[in-house]
Amino acid sequence: MENTNPITEKYHFKNDYDDYTEHNAKPHIENKSISAQSQIASRLNFKWDSTLKELQHWSSSDYSVYTGTSGVGLLLLKKAPDDKRNLRNIRKKYFQLEHLKNRCITFLCGDAGPLSIAAVISHKLEDQKIFDFCIKRLTAFLKVVKNTSSDLPNEYLYGRTGYLYALLFVNKHVSPPPFSGAVIRSVITTILSCGENLARHLKMEKECPLMFEWHESKYLGAAHGISGIIYLLLQAKEYLLEGELNDLIKPTIAYLTTLRFPTGNFPSSIGPGKKDKYVQWCHGAPGFLYMYCAAYRVFGDQLYIYNALKCADIIWWRGLLKKGYSLCHGVAGNAYCFLELFQTTKEEKHLYRAIKFAEYCLDYTEQREECTPDRPMSLFEGISGPMYLLLDIQDPMNAKFPGFTL
Ligand SMILES: [Zn+2]
Numbered sequence: 086m087e088n089t090n091p092i093t094e095k096y097h098f099k100n101d102y103d104d105y106t107e108h109n110a111k112p113h114i115e116n117k118s119i120s121a122q123s124q125i126a127s128r129l130n131f132k133w134d135s136t137l138k139e140l141q142h143w144s145s146s147d148y149s150v151y152t153g154t155s156g157v158g159l160l161l162l163k164k165a166p167d168d169k170r171n172l173r174n175i176r177k178k179y180f181q182l183e184h185l186k187n188r189c190i191t192f193l194c195g196d197a198g199p200l201s202i203a204a205v206i207s208h209k210l211e212d213q214k215i216f217d218f219c220i221k222r223l224t225a226f227l228k229v230v231k232n233t234s235s236d237l238p239n240e241y242l243y244g245r246t247g248y249l250y251a252l253l254f255v256n257k258h259v260s261p262p263p264f265s266g267a268v269i270r271s272v273i274t275t276i277l278s279c280g281e282n283l284a285r286h287l288k289m290e291k292e293c294p295l296m297f298e299w300h301e302s303k304y305l306g307a308a309h310g311i312s313g314i315i316y317l318l319l320q321a322k323e324y325l326l327e328g329e330l331n332d333l334i335k336p337t338i339a340y341l342t343t344l345r346f347p348t349g350n351f352p353s354s355i356g357p358g359k360k361d362k363y364v365q366w367c368h369g370a371p372g373f374l375y376m377y378c379a380a381y382r383v384f385g386d387q388l389y390i391y392n393a394l395k396c397a398d399i400i401w402w403r404g405l406l407k408k409g410y411s412l413c414h415g416v417a418g419n420a421y422c423f424l425e426l427f428q429t430t431k432e433e434k435h436l437y438r439a440i441k442f443a444e445y446c447l448d449y450t451e452q453r454e455e456c457t458p459d460r461p462m463s464l465f466e467g468i469s470g471p472m473y474l475l476l477d478i479q480d481p482m483n484a485k486f487p488g489f490t491l
Pocket residue numbers: 308365366367368413414
């Protein structure tokens with residue numbers, strides 16, 4: 086069913102693409118991957134060259150993954166992840182660790198991003214000194230993270246989940262993994278106990294055993310909210326106990342499902358009078374799609390797939406955002422939802438939809454971007470995000486939303 090609500094159309098362009106049929110998918114997909122004739126394959130090199138040209142003279146004093154140099158570094162790493170000369174140049178130019186200010190502890194917005202990526206690069210370069218430095222600095226944040234009486238939030242961008250992601254990212258890419266199970270577990274139990282405490286304080290623990298706040302709002306989306314937190318916990322399921330999965334996470338997901346608007350979208354936070362506005366990675370259905378896909382992979386219940394498919398439909402109809410092409414609140418971020426669903430279900434339909442959104446990102450024009458991003462080169466707000474998607478989608482079974490999916 087197409088959504089033609091005039092209120093929501095303030096936020097997105099009408100999706101004029103034909104939806105999936107086997108016939109429509111034929112020119113784009115071959116053996117569950119991108120066909121060489123598809124525009125997103127045949128025009129990739131041209132797009133890469135023009136993006137590089139724009140990035141050539143760019144520099145920034147912002148070192149974050151989200152809007153700064155580490156995000157652009159991550160894009161360049163994606164292109165040539167094992168070329169040692171490339172790795173050395175990228176580390177030198179985009180990961181100037183001496184400038185880190187020790188201000189925030191997360192992968193996307195804080196020092197943990199540059200430190201964890203630099204650790205992985207240094208491991209590949211067999212540079213033990215810088216690797217040890219990064220691990221030591223990352224470990225030092227543990228004290229702040231484990232302090233539950235501080236006002237540190239738990240969400241992805243500025244909170245504990247964003248720190249947990251950094252540790253898991255390093256462990257995934259470095260062998261043997263430098264952070265022990267006990268360290269990872271200590272972060273997870275801190276997040277869970279913060280969630281349980283707030284739910285208890287709000288007297289909602291019976292219906293929803295975990296609740297989190299950021300800036301005194303109970304956000305729900307991927308960036309600041311509970312769907313993002315649960316998504317990472319489910320990705321780290323080998324560190325969770327059966328009881329935590331079944332008695333805390335499962336009922337919390339069931340409660341969150343009751344908050345869905347009749348359209349299939351979700352509010353950005355809990356509270357009265359919430360409007361059905363945003364369908365973007367940071368707010369709305371996209372974060373829920375990831376949570377449901379991960380829940381299906383952990384619990385195997387088809388109901389989660391049903392819920393993820395409902396999210397996917399709303400993203401398809403309302404996901405070509407007037408805000409632009411970015412990962413955080415734009416079309417590239419929404420394209421990744423279809424890739425997550427494709428990887429979970431292996432159904433070609435979702436790959437087809439991802440390809441259409443990626444195709445849309447190939448034709449980057451200012452007419453389709455109502456507000457110019459403040460950081461136009463950056464990974465999460467600017468052109469580096471859609472470029473990252475275009476590289477990543479070439480191997481669709483392994484594409485991963487940077488800084489969010491492990
Ligand atoms: Zn956003």
